[in-house]
Amino acid sequence: MELLGLSPALLALFVSFGFAVGVLFGFFGMGGSFLITPTLLILGYPAPVAIGSGLAFYFGTSVIAVLKHYDVGQVDYRLGALLFVVLSIGIELGSRLVFGLEALGIAGLVTGVAYVVLLAGIGLLFLRRAYRLEDAEDDDDEVSDEEIPPVARKIQSYEVPPMLSLTSGGRASLWTILGSGGGVGLISGLIGVGGGFIRMPAIYYLIGTPLTAAVGTSLFAGLFSGAFGTFTYGMSGGVDLAVVSLLLVGSALGARIGSAATAIVEEDDVIVYFGIMMVLASAGIGLSELANWLGTGALDVLSVVLLVGSSFAVASIILYQVLVSAEGAETDTQSATDSKG
């Protein structure tokens, strides 16, 4: 029996995996499409379909994120519009590169290797942050949301014309914007990630806007570039709408729960698990690439377990902590009522 062209097992997998990814996205603010594309690759979807569907999923989650934060804080609309154009050009170039690599028969390999490096890098960064949190006694090094980081000020000091005025008051070279936006767009189009986790730091550290404006502008530019990525891959039939829809059904619910969990569970308590999950996901994709290279499917199950299983495990840890906190709060209320009585 098949529904939407998928077996019941795959159908359940996509909805539940979407839910787990949604919990992670809602809680950590990242972890959307960069878990989807490699999973689709391991499940045997062609690279252009895995990437296109990952971008379409990212677009859907961006729409939900913008609806949730319709007051997206400070948005530098001129910078956002310029970034959208540059990101779109980068995505277009990245997608052409993917189809070129696909013609050579190495798109899956290139994308897989890029993901191994990317996920391991992000995972190690999170583990480092978790290690530092253990050592830190206080939060004195927290930066103000309105502050521009020193590295961005240094870049802004090299006045390479034409210079553009930013809403926040600073000035940035058009070449910095073209370079950082184009680079992020190229990565998005090449490996099918929304790129929020590199776009926001690029706006903050390279272009040099305050953090609040970087978040809002990144969300604004990301929504439109996500739509453009979906359109670009959709033109060549590279988006599996059934898969995207099922993932969105799960993730829209998961994101609500994950977002609500931020009020109950401390991010610092679970950040180490997120780092471990990323490293395991990277290992899963590495194993899958190794299996392809060896010409055996024996490691495929292990790859899926590492990639999907680690996401489920971290989402479950967050939900478990929510339940424990809720029970604790209920017990406290009960004892307070009993002592009053």
Place this chain on the structure above:
Amino acid sequence: MIEFAGLPPLAQATALVGVVFLQAVALYVGYGILERVASPLIDRVTSASA
């Protein structure tokens, strides 16, 4: 699911973006309504069983 195959590529891609957009809006609104309806019900069941 929704058959776009008969359409030219430009229309296919535009329809795809539209469908994903509408689905995301519908899910956001739908789960929002569900949350509003379900929360008081869950509270009532919890307080009744306590």
